[in-house]
Amino acid sequence: MPHWRFWLAVLGAGCTPAQAQPPAITQNGIVNAASQMPPPLASGALARGALIDIHGVRLGDNDSRVILENGGRATELQPILATPRKITALVPEMAPLGAGSIRVVVRGQSSAPFPIEVVSGSPGIFSRNGQGWGPGSIENLEAGGSRTPNTADRPVRRGGRVTLTITGAGNRPVQFFIGEKEASAVSRPVRAGRQEVILEIPRDSPQGCFVPIRARSAGLRESNVVTIAIHDGAGTCDAGNPGAFIPRGPRSGAVFLVRTRFREEGGGNSLLDEAAAVFVETQRETPIAPLLLTPPEGTCSFFAGSYQLGLAVPRSLSAALIDSLGGRGLETGQELTVGGVAGTRTIRSASGTPGFFLGKLGGDAPPPPARPPFLEPGSFQLSSRGGPELPGFTVAVPGPPALEWINREKLDVVDRRRPLPIEWRTADSGSRVVIVAMNVDPTSTAFGMCYCSAAATARHFSVPAWALANLPASTPDAGLPLNLLYVASLPIHPQQIPASGLHSSVAAAVNALARRVEFR
Structure with a gap:
């Protein structure tokens, strides 16, 4: 299935023999070796003395040369490790500052120059x-x-x-x-x-x-x-950190019932009720998705990468979650059943891939067809008949916590240099409020997302300017309209999935409100 990764998929080699083609550096392919921050973002510059990763194809091996050209001169970088798809190199301590480019040369053949900026310090x-x-x-x-x-x-x-x-x-x-x-x-x-x-x-x-x-x-x-x-x-x-999703072994499961109320451009609102579930096997203690790394209340985290070309833009947190999940899907059957006061819905595996499920339960928002709202107040039963790698189960999930985003209509423009105030109202003291801001640069595909958490009873939170600084600015160019701002409530104490064979699991209902904004 297509995954929304925070890195660009490496391009495969062409049909002609590799030795007949020059090396090529991928989109956003030269980054700080620790931060992996895409070059177009505010912190994507390369620092003097830094280790950098160069991603691409046909990058050679021990015979690779890396050449930095800026300040009117060419400087050769020291490769620390070189493979056909990645080179780790060292930027010289006295490299000229300012804009320039890097090329990879293999047996006399050069890649196209990749634009970069050298600065005195940009830590990863x-x-x-x-x-x-x-x-x-x-x-x-x-x-x-x-x-x-x-x-x-x-x-x-x-x-x-x-x-x-x-x-x-x-x-x-x-x-x-x-x-x-x-x-x-x-x-x-x-x-x-x-x-x-x-x-x-x-x-x-x-x-x-x-x-x-x-x-x-x-x-x-x-x-x-x-x-x-x-x-x-x-x-x-x-x-x-109550509610933290901690992988305790290689097999994990996560189920989310998500209601998203979306403020459409030009006014109006649409509603989307969805179910998203994943059952995967990963390396022990490996996080399977950034959105499962909820920070403590009163703090923010940030994630960056390259948005993979050709993928649909996630319109909801559930879609964003399922697209960002990693690991090998477990054979758990072909469908899940969700039952509640509005009836029963069947959710099938996403793109036929074992272990991944995403489906519309109700609402008038895309994808069609429109259906009556489903995640109404009450409790829900999610069931699976099971499969070869995971037996059947049933888990009861309380409905989404109540939430009202008070200042949603006023936030047409977000100034990334200033704190972003968010105000809400909820009567559910057993929930936590999370704030997600994300954007994609449609030209470079550089992606940024900040993720903050606050006590539901706090009623307001200011997203700090540092958490907004590396979001791409909005542009009028046609492309990926992913300039989104979410405020959502989720339970502090989610349910566990009673399925033998899972080392860790979480099941919860989420109430999300969303709108598009202009990031300046």
Whole structure:
């Protein structure tokens, strides 16, 4: 099935022999090796002394040369690792600043020049999955000097110390923030292009399984955001972040019933009730989707990448979730059944792919046909007959929490340099409010999404300017109209799926309100 990945699918080689063709760099193909931030975004510049990844095809092997041309001269970059599809190279410490280009030369054949910008500092933090998001490549520093990986099962206490690795700091001072709290940091170079940073966890930092960590250079360039597990008590971090989805083994399941009320351009509203479900096998403790990494209340996270060409624009959070999920789908049967006060609906596997389900339950929004609203107040029963890899099950899911977005009509324009105020009303104290802002640059396909969380009873939240800074600006060009802003409520304590064979699961109903905005 087509997946909405936060990276551009690597282009396959052509029909003619590879040695007869020059190397080629893919769209958004030169990035900071840690952040993987697309070049068109505000923090997508390459820093002096940084490790960079070059993605493409026919990039050679040990015979590859990487040439930076800017400032009126050509500088050869040192390849650290080279394969036909990726080169990791080191930007020289004294590379000329400013706009330029990079070419890859293999046996005398050169790629087209790829435009880049060299700056004095633009940090990236290494993540465990190598994609620039999710749990960071972080180790807890124990009292005796030993190190243990920071995971949901081994969180760090507030006041404790951890190490992480960055690249691209250059010779500029770097600040680190855990949640929104600045952390004291000491760094030292460990090998070419990499710095190890020792952070002390602020005693007033938020607790949780996915507490965001980011860095900012003195030039006000934001890094990518990775997460850390923080918990003061004994055991795992779950108690610090109720409702967190923590993969406890290779097999995971997630089911969401989502009501989306969409403000159409020119006024008017449409409604879409959907069911999205996924049952997958992944590597242990690997997050299966950014939208499942809910940050602690009062904090924001950020994700960036390249939006894959040829995919339909997700009109709802459920569609965005199913498109971003990874892993091998489990054989769970061909359909799910959802029952409620409005009757029963059958949801079939998405594109016939095992383990992935997405279907319309009701509403007048696309896709056709229009159907009566389905996710009305009450409880719902979701059932599966099962399949070869997962037995049948039935799970009861309470209906979507109530939510009213008070200032939705006033937010036609979002200034990315200023905090974005969001106001809401809900009577459900057992829910959490999440805010999602996303956009795609239709020319480069660079994608950005910020994801914030707040207590439902807070009634207002300001998305900080740093979380908006790397969203692409809206353009009048025809292309992907993905300049979307969501406010949604979801339960703090979701249900579990009673299916043997799943190591971790979540089942919840979500109430979402959405509109298009202009990001300036």
